[in-house]
Amino acid sequence: MATPHPFGLLARNGAAAFTVAALLAAAVLVPVCNLALPADSPLYVPTWVVSLVGKYLCFALLALSVDLIWGFCGILSLGHGAFFALGGYAIGMHLMREIGTRGVYGNPVLPDFMVFLNWSELPWYWHGFDWFAFALLMVVLVPGLLAFVFGWLTFRSRVTGVYLSIISQALTFALMLAFFRNDMGFGGNNGLTDFKDVLGFDLQADTTRAALFALSACSLAVAYVCCRLIIASRLGKVLVAVRDAESRVRFLGYRVEYYKLFVFVFSAMLAGIAGAILVNYLKTWFTGAIPELWLFALGGLFIAVTLLLPQGIVGLLGPLRRPRVERAEPGRIAGETPR
Numbered sequence: 001m002a003t004p005h006p007f008g009l010l011a012r013n014g015a016a017a018f019t020v021a022a023l024l025a026a027a028v029l030v031p032v033c034n035l036a037l038p039a040d041s042p043l044y045v046p047t048w049v050v051s052l053v054g055k056y057l058c059f060a061l062l063a064l065s066v067d068l069i070w071g072f073c074g075i076l077s078l079g080h081g082a083f084f085a086l087g088g089y090a091i092g093m094h095l096m097r098e099i100g101t102r103g104v105y106g107n108p109v110l111p112d113f114m115v116f117l118n119w120s121e122l123p124w125y126w127h128g129f130d131w132f133a134f135a136l137l138m139v140v141l142v143p144g145l146l147a148f149v150f151g152w153l154t155f156r157s158r159v160t161g162v163y164l165s166i167i168s169q170a171l172t173f174a175l176m177l178a179f180f181r182n183d184m185g186f187g188g189n190n191g192l193t194d195f196k197d198v199l200g201f202d203l204q205a206d207t208t209r210a211a212l213f214a215l216s217a218c219s220l221a222v223a224y225v226c227c228r229l230i231i232a233s234r235l236g237k238v239l240v241a242v243r244d245a246e247s248r249v250r251f252l253g254y255r256v257e258y259y260k261l262f263v264f265v266f267s268a269m270l271a272g273i274a275g276a277i278l279v280n281y282l283k284t285w286f287t288g289a290i291p292e293l294w295l296f297a298l299g300g301l302f303i304a305v306t307l308l309l310p311q312g313i314v315g316l317l318g319p320l321r322r323p324r325v326e327r328a329e330p331g332r333i334a335g336e337t338p339r
Contacts, residue, residue, distance in 0.1 A: 016228050020221045027217035031210035047206050050213045051281050057216040058278040061223055065270035068227050072236065073263050074243035076161075079150070079168030080271045082175045083143035087272025088279040089179075090142055092192040093126060094135035095279070099196050112194065113187050123185045132199060139276040140269045147268030148261065155257035155264075160246070198280055212280050219277060223270050230263070239263060 030053070033045040062084055069075040096111045105115040109122055128134040150171060154164055182188040201208045230236050238259050241249045250256045 013228070016224070019224060023217045023221040023224070027214040027221075030217075031214055034210050035206060047209055050206075051209050054209070054213040054216045055278060055281050057213075057220050058274045058281075061216075061220050061274035061277075062271050064220070064223055064227060065267040065274070068230070068270075069263055069267045072231055072243060073239045073260060074160075074246075075260060075264060076165045077168045077264070077267075078165050079172045080268070082172040083147060083268040083271035084275040085175070085179075086143045086146065087139045087275035089186060089192070089275075090129075090138040090272070091135050091276040092195070092279045093129040094132060095195040095198060096192050097126070097130040098198070099194065102196055103194070111187075111192075113190065113192075114185065117182055119185070126185065136276075139272050143268040143272035144265050147265045151261045151264040152257075155260045158257075192279075195280075203280060209281070212277065216277050219273060223273070226266075230266075235259065235262070 030045055030050060033043050034047060034050050037044045062080065065083075066077065066080050069077060099111065101108050103112045103115075105112055107115050110119055114122070129138070150168070154167060159167065178184055179186045180189045186192070195203055197203055198208070201211075203209075231239075238249065238254060242254075242256055242259060246256055
């Protein structure tokens with residue numbers, strides 16, 4: 001079985017083609033309806049809606065990464081919040097370096113929280129983040145490296161099931177405690193705040209938010225196609241077999257830990273990208289003026305996804321395309337007309 005081509009995969013799968021087309025169309029039409037149409041137009045999309053839906057797309061990308069390893073490989077990871085946060089911190093550190101003298105204390109090198117905490121020099125791990133390309137590299141490299149080390153130790157030790165879930169949750173909690181310490185140099189419990197611009201574009205401008213929405217939609221579309229390609233390939237067949245009967249796959253001679261390690265690292269990179277895009281969204285009118293309603297809306301979204309989309313984005317429409325198999329009665333072949 002050859003590795004499927006992206007266009008061939010979309011041509012054979014109408015649901016996948018529709019999903020990608022809808023995301024790409026939204027990436028174009030929503031910014032146009034926000035920037036090109038007057039506010040009194042029935043097709044006008046407010047800026048706060050653009051930012052809100054853009055955040056939802058980032059969370060959808062995170063859900064896609066979790067669904068890939070859980071739904072198709074049986075790895076229930078409770079640590080993807082750590083990879084999500086690391087991607088956000090990577091791009092957030094670049095945005096903090098971009099502030100420069102426009103900060104409250106006007107220090108050209110140190111962020112405001114470091115000046116407030118009497119730091120005398122920039123920590124070594126902050127160097128390089130003044131370059132956008134370096135920050136982009138760290139968005140995927142840092143979560144991927146952590147996932148590789150974590151996966152290498154756990155999968156080679158054959159840690160599975162609830163034990164793996166507990167260890168991954170402990171990893172997230174340990175990172176949270178470390179990042180919340182002021183002497184770690186990541187802003188403590190206040191985090192990284194007061195971002196000004198990205199690549200010279202004001203983050204509060206309508207055009208920037210529209211561009212971020214387009215980036216979110218396109219990133220989700222590309223990630224969706226990549227996940228589809230993985231599932232449709234030989235690798236995907238092995239992953240499903242590992243999910244259903246790992247011991248049998250191992251008995252057949254497959255190095256199961258390598259397959260699980262690859263998909264785990266890839267999933268962590270997707271989570272890091274989602275966090276990196278999300279950190280660029282500032283508070284909108286909806287989230288700032290009515291924070292309780294925003295929390296209820298976000299919680300309702302999670303409940304709806306859990307109840308209505310149990311297989312996630314990747315496997316959502318799969319059961320609708322499978323042929324129905326008639327259940328045979330005892331003593332009769334399926335499809336045979338009863339006498």
